[in-house]
Amino acid sequence: MSAAIAPMPIEEQVGGRRLRRQQRANDAKTRLSSPWASLIAVVIAILWTIPTFxxxxxxxxxxxxPSSSGWWHFFSAESxxxxxxxxxxxxGNGVPANALGGFLLNTFVIVIPATVIPIALALGAAYAFAWIPFRGRNVLFVMVFALQIVPIQVALIPLLKLYNGWGLTGSFWPIWLSHTMFALPxxxxxxxxxxxxxxxxxxxxxRIDGAGHVGIFFRVMLPLLVPAIASFAIFQFLWVWNDLLVALTFASGANTKPITPGIQGLTTQFASAADILPAxxxxxxIVPLIVFLSLQRFFVRGLLAGSVKG
Amino acid sequence: MDWLHDMIFQPQSTVQKIVVMIFAMALFVALVALIMWLIGRPRVPTWLVFLGFAGPVLIAVSLGLIYPFIRTVLDSFHQFNSVGQAVGWNGLDNYTSYFSGQGNRRMLINTVLWLFLVPILATGLGLVYATLVDRVRGEKFAKALVFLPMAISMVAAGIAWRYIYYQPAPKGDSQIGLLNFLWSLVGGEPTNWLIKYPQGTFAMIIVMVWIQTGFAMTVLSAAIKAVPDDIxxxxRIDGASGWKLFTKITVPSIRTTLVVVVTTVAIAALKSFDVVFTMGSNLPSNDILASAFYNAQSTLNYGKAGAAAVLIFILVIPVIAYNVLQMRKADSYR
Structure with a gap:
């Protein structure tokens, strides 16, 4: 879920301002010629890189x-x-139940429908709220959008009971459905x-050409919305991939457990899994990192367009 | 037939999992196509078209958020037995249980520390860094370094930080944790940071700050770039530079964005339990409200879990209200 926030008044400047930008870039050099400023920036950058490094x-x-000496000793005869x-x-280092290959497969199986389906549904609803005249649509829109403030914790237990009642335990349906429903607001x-x-x-x-709402949605709207869809898709992809709480609640069975609870489980059996934990x-x-680095532009645009999930 | 049933309800093999995924997507596409075909025919009333487009979302949020929300509020006033069945009302007991005992008191104090320290530190550091690297050569790379933790899971982040906070090595051995190594270099006694109180909480707050600073930095950086050049x-012509320019021009110009960032990070700090769950070694003295929720849920104490969830919701409200209020104010200035 996420914080409910109106769109931020931020726009990338383009075109005609380039010249002035250049001028400001030159000015900036005077600002940063302060050695202290550079030093602080470098220190922050190093501190932020150390844990991952x-x-x-x-x-x-x-x-x-990894479990006998600090990483800053790097590589030696004994390591x-x-x-x-x-x-x-x-x-899984000899324990098939710990095999990350299996967890990773589950993550892939979870993340694709859990990204595509909510976007498709939300596109339809967003179109209806914006372009189909209907009394009460504003009230409904505010209701859907206000649901962003509901922490997902509030929804987990009743949903779990519901899924159990439907006999879905042990399958992927609960986690697909949950990620979809939680992403919609x-x-x-x-x-x-x-x-x-x-x-x-x-x-x-x-409309004059005779298109109905279905035609307008697919032929006019969708092609124009590709950048927006990309932004949210990356967002949702990373969120589902990195999610722990929803996975622990709805997909913790051996058949469906994805990678996040998978490696989380390794941390509790630290002694036996110590050597494979960093790997x-x-x-x-690695996958979220590649997605982020290659599609950074869209991801940042998604962040700026509204808010962030957390 | 068994294979098919297992594929849909208990997929075990790789093939079953991939086929059920394709099946689910195909089912979804077929449903959407059916709805679109139904409402795409001529002379369908507008309200039906509206429902065709918005109905699935309305149904999904009713089922997935509104109904469970009501259920959880009701559950939070119920007593549950050890197998997770409601056995009657118990008033506010689930709520008051969080306000007694040393463990719970620490949990609440930790929650408040998280709620304030994480957003303040993350926003402050993000703002400083965004300002320092603004329009510098290599800005993109410098920003990617700090943003990186945002892209990885909090669990992976927790594992990375494990090797910073690692427990002390036996006497005479070299340290495994970077912090204890540096700490002993300056003459400190190596210690197990994550199990002490309140060091454990501060150690994990630092991890959360490490994760969230990238978000703050990215959004604030865009805001800084949007400050009009003429201002x-x-x-500058009036002689402002460096610190003065920062406090008198930059910060006031991006005030609205600052509020948005602080509140967004505050809510993230309030809701996420991943860091504590991964690093806190299950110690009550490290818990926050979000992890208390998970502990109660996993012991089937749905009443207490519900109370924790509702408390999180209640804490989120003033943060959002503050956000909306500041937005309104900013709008009325324009």
Whole structure:
């Protein structure tokens, strides 16, 4: 769920301002010529990189490296550079129930429908709230959007009982449904912000050509909304991938457990899993990292367009 | 037939899992196509078209949020037995139970510490960093470094920080945790940071700040770039620079965004239990409200869990209200 926040008044400046920007960039050099400012920036950057860097180093040190000496000793005769932690983590280090390969498969199976379905549903609703004249649509929209403030904790237990009653325990349906339902208030709100900005003249023109709402939605709206969809898709993808609470509640069975509770489980059996833990964490974060680094632009736009899940 | 049933309800093999995923997506597409076909025919009344588009979301949020919310509020006033069945009303007992005993008192104090320290520190550091790297060569790279923790899961973050806070090594051995290594370099006695009170809470607050600063920095950086050039120029001509420019021009210009960032991070700090769950070694003295919720839920004490969830909700309200109020104020200035 997420914080309910109106869109922020932030726009990337473009075009004609470039010249002035350049001028300001030059000015900035005077500002940053202060050695203290640079020093502080560098210190923050280093502090923020150390934990992940240490994890990376530890994931590449041979046993018993990670649990016998600090990572800043790097590689030595007794803890040489090796990729074997990764293969051990992938197969669970002899414990099939810990195999991260299996967890990762479950994460993939969970994350694809849990990203596509809420976006598709929210697009329809956002269109209806913005473009289909209907008495009471504003009240309904405010209701959906206000639900963002409900912490998901409030919804978990009744849903769990509901799913148990329907005989869905042990399958993927509960976690697909839950992620979908929890994502809808924010998704509808964000996409509504984009969809209402589309010029009415385009809709009018399509209507004169004889298109109904279904035609307008698929032929006029969807192509224009691709950037907005990309922004929210990355958002939702990362959120589902990194989620722990919903997974622990609805997908903690052996068949469906995804990677986050999977590596979380390793931390509680620290002694036996000590050597594969850093590699396991690296396996869990590599995909979100690639997604984030390659699609950063869309992700940041999604952040700025409204709010953030947490 | 068994294979099919297992695939849908108890998928075990890789093939079953992938097929059931494709099946679910196909089912969804078929449903959407059916609805669109129904409302796309000529002479369908507008209200039906509206329901066709918005109905699925309205049904989903009613089922997934509104109904459970009401249920949880009711549950929070009930007594539950050890197998998770309601056995009658018990008034406010579930709520008052959180306000007695040393463990609960610490849990509440921790929650307040999280609620205030995480947003203040994350926003402050994010603002400083965004200002310092603004329009510097390599800005993009510098920002990616600080933003990175935001992209990974809090569980992975917790594991990364494990090797900072690692318990002390036996006497004579070299330290495994970076903090204890540095601490002993300056003559301190290595200690198990995560199980002490209140060190454990502060240690985990630092992790949460580490995660959230990237968000604050990104949003504030965009806001700083949106400050009109002429204002900055005018201030510069008047002789403002460095610190003065920062406090007198930059900060007031991005006030609204600052409020949004602080409240968003505060809510994240209030709701997320991942860091405590991964690092707190299940110690009551490290708990916050969100982890108290999870502990009660996992012991099937649905009454206490419901009370914790409702308390989180009650704490979120003033934060949101403050946010909305500040937004209104900012709007009325314009």
């Amino acid at each position: 240490g994890l990376l180093v530890n994931s590449l040190r041979g046993a018993p490296g 040489p550079f090796t990729f074997s932690n990764y293969s051990a983590a992938w197969t 924010l998704a509808t709100f964000l996409l509504h912000n984009f969809i209402k900005e589309i010029p009415g003249s385009l809709v009018e023109a399509a 396991g964490a690296m396996i869990a974060l | 900055v120029e005018a201030a």
